[in-house]
Amino acid sequence: MTVGPMLDEWYPVGIFGQLDEAGRKTMLMDEPIVVARDGNGDAKVTDSSGRILPVRVRYGHVWTSLGEPKKELFAIPEADQPGRRFVDVGVVRVRCSPLRAVENFLDIAHFPFVHTDILGAEPHTEVQAYKVEIREDVDEVWATQVQFYQPQAAKSASGGITTQYMYRVAGPTSTVLYKTCPPRPSEWDVITLFVQPLAEDLCDVWPWMALFDDDTPMTDLIHFQQTIFLQDRSILENQVPRLLPLDPGMEMPTRADLTSVAYRRWLKRHNYTYGAQLVAQ
Amino acid sequence: MPSGTASSWVPVALSSDLPSGTVMPARIPAGPLALWRSQSGHVAASADRCPHRGMSLSHGFVRGETLSCIYHGWSYGQAGNCLRIPAHPGLTPPEAIRTVTHPVAEADGVIWIAVGEPAGTPPALAGLVPLRSLAAFAGIAAIEAAAGTRANAAGLLEAEDIRLLLSSAREGETLIHVLVEADASPAARIAAARAAEGLRRKAEDFQKKGAAR
Amino acid sequence: MMKLYDYILSPSCYKVRLMAALTGVKLDLRAVDFHPGLEHRGPELLALNPAGSIPILEDGDLLLTESSAMLVYLAAKAAPGWLAGSDAEEAARVQQWLSFSGRLTASLGGARLHEMLLRPGDIGVLQSQGIAALRELELGLVEQAERGKRFLAADRPTVADIACFPYVALAPDGGVSLDPYPAIRLWSRALRSLKGFIEMPGIHRLHELKPEPQLEAGGA
Numbered sequence: 206m207t208v209g210p211m212l213d214e215w216y217p218v219g220i221f222g223q224l225d226e227a228g229r230k231t232m233l234m235d236e237p238i239v240v241a242r243d244g245n246g247d248a249k250v251t252d253s254s255g256r257i258l259p260v261r262v263r264y265g266h267v268w269t270s271l272g273e274p275k276k277e278l279f280a281i282p283e284a285d286q287p288g289r290r291f292v293d294v295g296v297v298r299v300r301c302s303p304l305r306a307v308e309n310f311l312d313i314a315h316f317p318f319v320h321t322d323i324l325g326a327e328p329h330t331e332v333q334a335y336k337v338e339i340r341e342d343v344d345e346v347w348a349t350q351v352q353f354y355q356p357q358a359a360k361s362a363s364g365g366i367t368t369q370y371m372y373r374v375a376g377p378t379s380t381v382l383y384k385t386c387p388p389r390p391s392e393w394d395v396i397t398l399f400v401q402p403l404a405e406d407l408c409d410v411w412p413w414m415a416l417f418d419d420d421t422p423m424t425d426l427i428h429f430q431q432t433i434f435l436q437d438r439s440i441l442e443n444q445v446p447r448l449l450p451l452d453p454g455m456e457m458p459t460r461a462d463l464t465s466v467a468y469r470r471w472l473k474r475h476n477y478t479y480g481a482q483l484v485a486q
Numbered sequence: 487m488p489s490g491t492a493s494s495w496v497p498v499a500l501s502s503d504l505p506s507g508t509v510m511p512a513r514i515p516a517g518p519l520a521l522w523r524s525q526s527g528h529v530a531a532s533a534d535r536c537p538h539r540g541m542s543l544s545h546g547f548v549r550g551e552t553l554s555c556i557y558h559g560w561s562y563g564q565a566g567n568c569l570r571i572p573a574h575p576g577l578t579p580p581e582a583i584r585t586v587t588h589p590v591a592e593a594d595g596v597i598w599i600a601v602g603e604p605a606g607t608p609p610a611l612a613g614l615v616p617l618r619s620l621a622a623f624a625g626i627a628a629i630e631a632a633a634g635t636r637a638n639a640a641g642l643l644e645a646e647d648i649r650l651l652l653s654s655a656r657e658g659e660t661l662i663h664v665l666v667e668a669d670a671s672p673a674a675r676i677a678a679a680r681a682a683e684g685l686r687r688k689a690e691d692f693q694k695k696g697a698a699r
Numbered sequence: 700m701m702k703l704y705d706y707i708l709s710p711s712c713y714k715v716r717l718m719a720a721l722t723g724v725k726l727d728l729r730a731v732d733f734h735p736g737l738e739h740r741g742p743e744l745l746a747l748n749p750a751g752s753i754p755i756l757e758d759g760d761l762l763l764t765e766s767s768a769m770l771v772y773l774a775a776k777a778a779p780g781w782l783a784g785s786d787a788e789e790a791a792r793v794q795q796w797l798s799f800s801g802r803l804t805a806s807l808g809g810a811r812l813h814e815m816l817l818r819p820g821d822i823g824v825l826q827s828q829g830i831a832a833l834r835e836l837e838l839g840l841v842e843q844a845e846r847g848k849r850f851l852a853a854d855r856p857t858v859a860d861i862a863c864f865p866y867v868a869l870a871p872d873g874g875v876s877l878d879p880y881p882a883i884r885l886w887s888r889a890l891r892s893l894k895g896f897i898e899m900p901g902i903h904r905l906h907e908l909k910p911e912p913q914l915e916a917g918g919a
Binding site: 314315317318319327330331332439440443444445446450455456457458459460461 | 534535537538539540541542545555556557558559571572573574575577582583
Binding site: 220223293294295296297298300318319321322327328330409422423424425427428431432433435436438439442 | 731738817
């Protein structure tokens, strides 16, 4: 299989703070790579032939590409905002398509059933209408005016609140959500899912957060997000087919799934098909 | 089924392993199933895939007379029709949203799925009752070799010390239902449950050696 | 209050949280950054447990580092019905499965750490040892059912069930299917239906235990 245009995109391959000179042996789209620190303490990524790959260190992680990136790594302005705490949640491996991992992150309708009593609870299952667009200027998928009733929206939340969300697909396997920040109603908490495609049906997931929360211990913040993601993992490993079907007919969306519909359309438009299934099989 | 006939009844589970209000995974040659029993006791079999996002329905839950997907709570009736989409409480789900279902029969403590359009009812077990099911990484031929005798067309294998009902799960895997006399003593039943472990070990050994050749 | 050095994704820590919830004991939870921080291998935790494992349970002068001992301690203090009774056979069965639970940790737990958190290990060996252990547990439960008992050591749940349940329920996290074990499925369901049962990530709520909510069209 050829990787296609996804080859030229940026992907996370490790937490910068945990790198050492011995390096981390891993995979990127079926290609063995090594992520390490060089003698100057900078991140360095090499492929199996010794070729040095492009590197960026942003949002706590090392980013690289097997191809020639046509765009700079996407911006998250909140990453430079004073007063935020930055949380490296740590890697979790999932036996699923990297695109399925992103799509699940864009979904709110599963909250009452998968994240029961944390991000959702029956009978508050209804998904209200929200807005979805592909922003042509930045070439990103955005969903705005998303809201959902949550029993415990964040570690800093006490009791149930209706949480506001915005979702953003910044790259084929990189997604960012902005949600109500309980201690600072005028700001958004930033929670991301950076997905490293190891193979079409296997990925390493690197969640990262930029939060306003001065009180909660760092370990509790990490564990809250690990809890949420591990609840999703058992779903992701049991979807059939493992690859994300891009042709209509194989899976049936409703109004609540408009973000997923736009994401699939955007993937198809760019021929981002690594991890996708194109013909119903 | 060992006979390989196009239409047949496949014994996929024991009645006692599927209480009311529960769902379990099962397998027929056409693929994986979500096998479930409603609160009122009605057994149904659906393809093990929610048409919404492909989630396995055997991970779901049974409330009343419906099977729900664990992912988004979409509920299905025994005929496979979608009855409820919790994200849209006011919506009547369109007819097009449905799962593929299979005819089910329950007799002598065994749940059978019709593959094709079998004539008549599932084979009778003639005085035998099911004890337990276990899965083997072995084809039916390897199990027959381990037992020293062949299964009949219905999948019933009767050796000197053990009776089995065999169901081919997929290539190289067999679901074994252990049968005992209806009046077997508790000690005899436990002995049969243990004997099946030894037979499985032997059959898997044959299978491995066969594969190595 | 008893203090538990705890990791939310650790099945061994979950055993203790679950036992405490089922017996109504309140724990002071101290979150340990096991992943990605490897805090359990740091000086503070090694001073408590040189083996570098969690959970660790502290109660005054008592310091426990083995989860089975913690289950026994919680039960003895708060709910002795979870321990073996005076029957010799029942006492032996409780010990049998408490010891056996260590094999579940080594095999299914090792496979899970490898498949999920990228820890080293021979995954083929871990998974096949896990399958062997699940088969033993399945037979044990089949035999108990023949004796008219729904749980591993008795017709009531004991510490032995809690010691075995978490790594079994989370076997799929390590790529080991639970599909072929009907007796384990029924046992797991019986435990998950107990009053006071709590989940951990990877074990979903049994939504059927609550009735279907009334439709509420038009907003929360």
